[in-house]
Amino acid sequence: MAGMPRRGQTQQLAGPNAVLIPERPKRQRRVPTSTLIEVFGSVGAALATVWTVFSLSSTSAPFGFVVSCLALFFVIYGIVCWRLYGVLIMKDRLATMAIWAGALVAFAALVAVISYVVIKGFSAVFTDYPHFLVADMSDLGGNAKITNLGVGAAIVGTVEQVGIATIITVPLGILTATYLVSSNGPFARMVGAVVDAMTGAPAIIAGLFIFLLWVKPRHDSGHTGLAAGMALAVMMLPIVTRAAQEVVAIVPGSLREAALALGAPEWRVLIRVVLPTARAGLMTAVILGVARIAGETAPVLFTAGGFASYNWNPFSGQQDDLPLRIYENIFQPGVVPVQAAWGASLVLVFVVLILFLIARLLGSSKPGRRFAPWARMRSSRIVEP
Amino acid sequence: MTAVLTPPPLEAERIDETPIHINRSVTRADRIFRFVLASSSLVVLLILAAVVAFLSVHGWSALMQGGIHFITDPTWSPDSGHFGAMPLLVGSVAIAVIAVLIAGPISLAAALMINEYAPVWMRAFLTGTVDMLATVPSIVYGFWGLFLISNLQAAPAKWVVDHFAFVPFFRTPTPGEFVQSIFACGLISAATIVPIITSVSREVMAQTPRDACEAALGLGGTRWGMVTDVILPFSRSGIVGAFLLGFGRGLGETMIVVLVLSKANHLTFALMGPNGLGSIAKEITEDFTTASPLDQSALILLGLVLFGTTLLVNIVARLIVTRSRVVS
Numbered sequence: 001m002a003g004m005p006r007r008g009q010t011q012q013l014a015g016p017n018a019v020l021i022p023e024r025p026k027r028q029r030r031v032p033t034s035t036l037i038e039v040f041g042s043v044g045a046a047l048a049t050v051w052t053v054f055s056l057s058s059t060s061a062p063f064g065f066v067v068s069c070l071a072l073f074f075v076i077y078g079i080v081c082w083r084l085y086g087v088l089i090m091k092d093r094l095a096t097m098a099i100w101a102g103a104l105v106a107f108a109a110l111v112a113v114i115s116y117v118v119i120k121g122f123s124a125v126f127t128d129y130p131h132f133l134v135a136d137m138s139d140l141g142g143n144a145k146i147t148n149l150g151v152g153a154a155i156v157g158t159v160e161q162v163g164i165a166t167i168i169t170v171p172l173g174i175l176t177a178t179y180l181v182s183s184n185g186p187f188a189r190m191v192g193a194v195v196d197a198m199t200g201a202p203a204i205i206a207g208l209f210i211f212l213l214w215v216k217p218r219h220d221s222g223h224t225g226l227a228a229g230m231a232l233a234v235m236m237l238p239i240v241t242r243a244a245q246e247v248v249a250i251v252p253g254s255l256r257e258a259a260l261a262l263g264a265p266e267w268r269v270l271i272r273v274v275l276p277t278a279r280a281g282l283m284t285a286v287i288l289g290v291a292r293i294a295g296e297t298a299p300v301l302f303t304a305g306g307f308a309s310y311n312w313n314p315f316s317g318q319q320d321d322l323p324l325r326i327y328e329n330i331f332q333p334g335v336v337p338v339q340a341a342w343g344a345s346l347v348l349v350f351v352v353l354i355l356f357l358i359a360r361l362l363g364s365s366k367p368g369r370r371f372a373p374w375a376r377m378r379s380s381r382i383v384e385p
Numbered sequence: 386m387t388a389v390l391t392p393p394p395l396e397a398e399r400i401d402e403t404p405i406h407i408n409r410s411v412t413r414a415d416r417i418f419r420f421v422l423a424s425s426s427l428v429v430l431l432i433l434a435a436v437v438a439f440l441s442v443h444g445w446s447a448l449m450q451g452g453i454h455f456i457t458d459p460t461w462s463p464d465s466g467h468f469g470a471m472p473l474l475v476g477s478v479a480i481a482v483i484a485v486l487i488a489g490p491i492s493l494a495a496a497l498m499i500n501e502y503a504p505v506w507m508r509a510f511l512t513g514t515v516d517m518l519a520t521v522p523s524i525v526y527g528f529w530g531l532f533l534i535s536n537l538q539a540a541p542a543k544w545v546v547d548h549f550a551f552v553p554f555f556r557t558p559t560p561g562e563f564v565q566s567i568f569a570c571g572l573i574s575a576a577t578i579v580p581i582i583t584s585v586s587r588e589v590m591a592q593t594p595r596d597a598c599e600a601a602l603g604l605g606g607t608r609w610g611m612v613t614d615v616i617l618p619f620s621r622s623g624i625v626g627a628f629l630l631g632f633g634r635g636l637g638e639t640m641i642v643v644l645v646l647s648k649a650n651h652l653t654f655a656l657m658g659p660n661g662l663g664s665i666a667k668e669i670t671e672d673f674t675t676a677s678p679l680d681q682s683a684l685i686l687l688g689l690v691l692f693g694t695t696l697l698v699n700i701v702a703r704l705i706v707t708r709s710r711v712v713s
Binding site: 061062063064088089091092095096098099100101102103105106107109110112113114116117120171172175176178179180182183187188190191193194195196197198199200201202203204205208209212213234237238241265266267270291292294295296297298301302323326327330341342345348349352353355356360 | 412414415417418419421422423425426427428429430432433435436439440443490491492493494495497498499502503511513514515516517518519520521522523524525526528529531532533537540541544576579581583607608609610612630633634636637638639640644666669670673674685688691692695696699700703
């Protein structure tokens with residue numbers, strides 16, 4: 001579309017052969033009233049019919065009600081459109097409805113899972129508000145009260161383990177991404193394929209692998225936060241690499257070439273040109289990776305151990321973390337541990353979604369634009385020759 | 386590095402079309418730099434190799450014990466020395482297939498919605514919503530599924546079983562019970578694979594030449610006509626690849642299956658109730674820490690099978706998607 005006039009704009013070319021492209025009529029965006037009447041009329045007819053049939057036969061099946069309504073709506077609306085406009089328009093209208101319905105289902109799933117977690121977890125987190133975030137689960141037992149329990153130890157574990165995974169992953173991921181972008185040989189293509197394939201690898205395998213590699217040879221002292229961090233790193237490396245690769249690839253080649261032409265060595269081009277240009281995108285990649293990894297349960301199952309009390313040292317002794325705590329609590333007898341698990345789920349979902357939103361905000365700034373406020377401060381610094 | 390530059394002609398008669406070759410000397414620092422880059426990407430390969438190596442070494446004794454029966458034997462009962470992975474394998478595949486069957490149409494609708502139907506201001510919001518589905522941890526889905534969805538789907542499942550039991554899939558292994566089934570697992574896993582199918586198929590569909598789309602509209606076609614006659618044929622192979630990627634994700638889904646599925650491993654067609662097929666991920670997760678050495682070895686071998694299958698599916702899917710981009 002480059003070079004073409006935008007819709008609704010006139011384009012004037014200078015010179016003797018100036019052409020005036022006439023303004024195209026604006027496409028009508030507003031849905032006509034007749035369509036609205038047809039749609040809502042059909043919805044009403046379907047609802048009324050199904051409701052009558054269901055109450056006459058006194059069946060109560062909420063799911064069946066919704067499905068029959070939907071089916072009947074499609075039939076009625078289809079017939080209406082067919083009689084009024086013909087078969088082609090009917091297909092188009094029905095398809096539009098089906099696509100809206102499908103997209104709505106995806107949206108509804110998200111709303112349903114988040115609202116259910118909020119409803120279930122609210123009482124656990126907020127009955128004794130800050131306490132739940134700092135207490136640990138060492139009182140977990142048959143007659144524990146929710147006010148004695150908390151996810152403090154789990155939060156410490158999650159932060160440390162994810163931190164370890166990030167420290168391992170970020171340099172490796174960014175270097176690999178740079179390599180994949182700058183090289184086009186068979187080795188690079190193989191690495192690219194492996195990274196792609198590993199992105200979807202089963203999470204349980206990462207845990208099994210670190211268990212066999214690190215935990216098992218150390219017997220009882222093998223379950224540590226470090227082991228969990230390594231298992232998470234196995235999951236996180238492909239995610240960060242893929243995301244960083246996409247970001248590094250869109251750094252304009254002219255910038256790199258300009259730096260190279262000025263005689264800069266390649267490593268300086270990477271550090272002073274490519275990485276700063278891609279900074280916002282790289283941060284997005286890393287934060288998205290963290291968000292994806294923070295909720296992974298399977299890798300930490302065999303590696304963290306799941307110690308209910310505080311353990312600040314990730315290098316020695318078993319550690320707790322949020323997903324593991326949820327998993328352990330679900331299978332505890334009684335109502336209170338499950339309630340605490342809902343509380344932990346709420347904390348986890350909250351953290352992960354906040355990270356996701358931060359990543360989206362960072363990512364929405366264009367490559368090369370310095371989004372972060374501290375970067376703006378630095379860029380205003382005058383460099384003396 | 387050898388850069389190719391075309392010099393600007395200084396005078397009209399001195400136009401020289403042959404490019405000048407500039408040889409930039411590669412410094413030692415650059416050589417070290419390239420080495421560091423290449424070796425860091427070697428790490429990914431090393432991890433893959435190490436995973437395969439460790440799983441093979443530890444799974445070796447089970448493979449020796451079971452041989453080909455490991456795959457073909459329909460009973461998995463480690464206590465009596467029967468390592469038949471069949472019900473677990475079939476269960477894992479069944480869950481992934483159900484998930485793709487449910488998530489596929491929804492994802493296509495969402496992808497078309499974002500690309501063609503939604504108003505422009507809604508697109509970023511919709512993309513974010515779909516991506517957000519992938520960010521919610523899978524244990525939360527499992528927890529939600531175990532407490533809410535597994536029970537909610539019981540009534541419709543009962544209706545289906547009551548009316549369509551002539552199809553072997555629509556039966557329940559335990560008469561009268563409909564929760565914690567393979568179907569419920571597939572249904573909940575669908576939520577986690579909608580994002581991947583949507584984003585991949587959306588990217589593929591977005592590469593349809595706009596000219597062709599507008600030509601279809603300009604010839605008087607409806608929007609749906611444009612979708613069926615231009616966009617879908619153009620992106621068919623990419624969509625197949627996207628579905629395969631989703632299938633791979635579904636295969637590897639762990640926590641949902643662990644939480645929702647009932648603990649059983651019987652080879653059966655019936656998918657709508659508890660005590661039917663098992664799942665590899667669930668078997669490993671629940672039994673590994675308490676298992677005997679031989680049993681552990683068998684579970685590791687299972688893990689290797691799962692890993693290999695997922696990897697293969699993913700690679701094939703990526704190949705299909707990439708190729709659909711090149712040929713256009």
